[in-house]
Amino acid sequence: MAAPMELSCWGGGWGLPSVHPESLTVMAYAKFSGAPLTVNAINNCWRAPKGEVPILISEDTVISQPAKILNFLRKQKYNADYELSAKQGADTLAYIALLEEKLLPALLHTFWVEAENYCSVTKPWFASRIPFPLSLYLPGKMSREALNRILLTRGGPPLYSLTEVEAQIYRDAKECLNLLSKRLGTSQFFFGNRPSTLDAFVFGFLAPLYKVCFPRVQLQEHLKQLPNLCRFCDDILSCYFRLAVSGHSPAGQDTVDANLQKLTQLVNKESNLIEKIRLSLFLCRWTTTFVRVLSIPLES
Amino acid sequence: MALAAEAFMTQLAAAEPWPENAALYQQLKDEQILLSDNASSLAVQAFLQMCNLPVRVVCRANAEYMSPSGKVPFIHVGNQVVSELGPIVQFVKAKGHSLSDGLDEVQKAEMKAYMELVNNMLLTAELYLQWCDDVTVEEITHLRYGSPYPWPLNRILSYQKQWEIRRKMKAIGWAGKSLEQVLEDVDQCCQALSQRLGTQPYFFNKQPTELDALVFGHLFTILTTQLTSDELSEKVKNYSNLIAFCRRIEQQYFEGHDKDSSSSATSRSAKRSLLR
Numbered sequence A: 001m002a003a004p005m006e007l008s009c010w011g012g013g014w015g016l017p018s019v020h021p022e023s024l025t026v027m028a029y030a031k032f033s034g035a036p037l038t039v040n041a042i043n044n045c046w047r048a049p050k051g052e053v054p055i056l057i058s059e060d061t062v063i064s065q066p067a068k069i070l071n072f073l074r075k076q077k078y079n080a081d082y083e084l085s086a087k088q089g090a091d092t093l094a095y096i097a098l099l100e101e102k103l104l105p106a107l108l109h110t111f112w113v114e115a116e117n118y119c120s121v122t123k124p125w126f127a128s129r130i131p132f133p134l135s136l137y138l139p140g141k142m143s144r145e146a147l148n149r150i151l152l153t154r155g156g157p158p159l160y161s162l163t164e165v166e167a168q169i170y171r172d173a174k175e176c177l178n179l180l181s182k183r184l185g186t187s188q189f190f191f192g193n194r195p196s197t198l199d200a201f202v203f204g205f206l207a208p209l210y211k212v213c214f215p216r217v218q219l220q221e222h223l224k225q226l227p228n229l230c231r232f233c234d235d236i237l238s239c240y241f242r243l244a245v246s247g248h249s250p251a252g253q254d255t256v257d258a259n260l261q262k263l264t265q266l267v268n269k270e271s272n273l274i275e276k277i278r279l280s281l282f283l284c285r286w287t288t289t290f291v292r293v294l295s296i297p298l299e300s
Numbered sequence B: 001m002a003l004a005a006e007a008f009m010t011q012l013a014a015a016e017p018w019p020e021n022a023a024l025y026q027q028l029k030d031e032q033i034l035l036s037d038n039a040s041s042l043a044v045q046a047f048l049q050m051c052n053l054p055v056r057v058v059c060r061a062n063a064e065y066m067s068p069s070g071k072v073p074f075i076h077v078g079n080q081v082v083s084e085l086g087p088i089v090q091f092v093k094a095k096g097h098s099l100s101d102g103l104d105e106v107q108k109a110e111m112k113a114y115m116e117l118v119n120n121m122l123l124t125a126e127l128y129l130q131w132c133d134d135v136t137v138e139e140i141t142h143l144r145y146g147s148p149y150p151w152p153l154n155r156i157l158s159y160q161k162q163w164e165i166r167r168k169m170k171a172i173g174w175a176g177k178s179l180e181q182v183l184e185d186v187d188q189c190c191q192a193l194s195q196r197l198g199t200q201p202y203f204f205n206k207q208p209t210e211l212d213a214l215v216f217g218h219l220f221t222i223l224t225t226q227l228t229s230d231e232l233s234e235k236v237k238n239y240s241n242l243i244a245f246c247r248r249i250e251q252q253y254f255e256g257h258d259k260d261s262s263s264s265a266t267s268r269s270a271k272r273s274l275l276r
Helices: A021-033 A066-075 A086-113 A115-127 A138-154 A162-184 A197-211 A218-224 A227-242 A251-299 B002-015 B035-050 B085-094 B105-131 B134-145 B153-172 B179-197 B210-224 B231-237 B240-253 B265-275
Strands: A005-009 A037-041 A055-058 A061-063 B023-026 B056-059 B074-077 B080-083
Touching: A005 A021, A021 A037, A021 A066, A021 A197, A021 A227, A055 A066, A061 A066, A066 A197, A086 A115, A086 A138, A086 A162, A086 A197, A086 A218, A086 B105, A086 B179, A115 A138, A138 A162, A138 B153, A162 A218, A162 A227, A162 B105, A197 A218, A197 A227, A218 A227, B023 B035, B035 B085, B035 B105, B035 B210, B035 B240, B074 B085, B080 B085, B085 B210, B105 B134, B105 B153, B105 B179, B105 B210, B134 B153, B179 B231, B179 B240, B210 B231, B210 B240, B231 B240
Parallel strands: A005 A037, B023 B056
Antiparallel strands: A005 A055, A055 A061, B023 B074, B074 B080
8 A cells, every 4th residue: 555645736726626737737647547646735835845836745755846756656656658658658758848848938928927917817826825925925936937937948148038039939839739739639648548648748738728717818819729639628627637437536535635625725724814813923022022122221 | 020020031041042152150179169069060960961952061269159049050041140950940941941841740740849859858968967067067168168268258258158057957947956867867868769769760761850960960979079977978878779870870971071071970989089
């Protein structure tokens, strides 16, 4: 019996189990391979050991990046790729590299850099799940990191201007979506009838783009014109994340998960409240000490 | 605006045939050029050879600064300057030469994916090795990169470039990797390429494509460049079909040339055996 495994990741919204691409990739892989993961939506980033998300905790091991988490799950015998041939395994690696090089910059731009999207959707969503006063700082930091990544990997020296790069990254992303659509064709998953690692990665990258409602949606519009990719995302959502399919997780597990999530949210809200009270008490005490210190020379 | 400019450039490119005096610019071959730039340059040379387009290689110390995108190599054809393999492939296609026309849509998607794999893993690993591994940086990179320039300019340029590359590594999450992890990634990439190549002569069976040129450029350079240790080339040597692939392309496209021409494939391997 494998040790219990716990995944900390960003929560869900807009019909998705998580809006963070990497968290979604790991969750999808766990569903495909049948790994029993308890998913904890992070409401307090300070509790995550290194601050990187998603994080898998199993007994004493803490693992942080999606590729490493998937490797760990495979070593625990939860392998979604055992039916793939060697060539298909090589193709998986190549397509994941394609996603990271061509699609990820535009995805980061849509979520974190495009001003309207960031201010009206991304920042409020993430800020509501991070405790004060970190919520004032962390979304901005994530946005700066995203911009940094885009400019350093795509921008040209010496000016690293964003406007020149924007057109290029969206063009590359649209080309990448077209290539994925051609590769998927009419099959249900990328390699036959069973989902594998590549399906998890593609789902993780595409589903937030597909489902989250943004004001500026050029990439989403393009994705919606590729019906097989939309069908791919919807199929995975309905088969693996909502309804029970025979042979996979029983219906009871879903309600248990839902209850657990509600309880976790309540506990987190309480702890947030406690922290706010603690902070205000600390401020009160500090103020009174300060006043006392100031009044000493007056008295004497 | 940039898109309109590009469309205009493509039309200009299509109007003229390939001239005889096309030139490819890179850094100085023996003293200055580094592993990653050499690999990129060799990839472009191989691609142009495969398309049967004549080009002469010109070595300049400031090639990096002459390039429109800041990266080498770049080609000067007629009155246009194009840098990096991707745009060069597009440019050559606009002139009517293409290696990947015979592929269907799914194969084209695969080819692009594998090219990204090489860029994502092999090229990044080469950059990591030459700019983030302290031993290599001290013994090779700092000495070579600024060698045409006098002190202190050589040191300043070298440190500036190192800082730039390290920022990039940090942004993509490679800064925290150790050398062993990087070498393991190289191994994984070579394994994927080896499995994809199988027993075929080229990646897409009978005819070489830009993917073959890119893979050849990187693997050949890794195999024939003397570094502080042999770990990187050992990773590639584990896969015999990749070595045979490199040898086949070298024999077919580079050995027909004179000794003092651009190919330098034979001269570099001679240099390697001399250093041993």
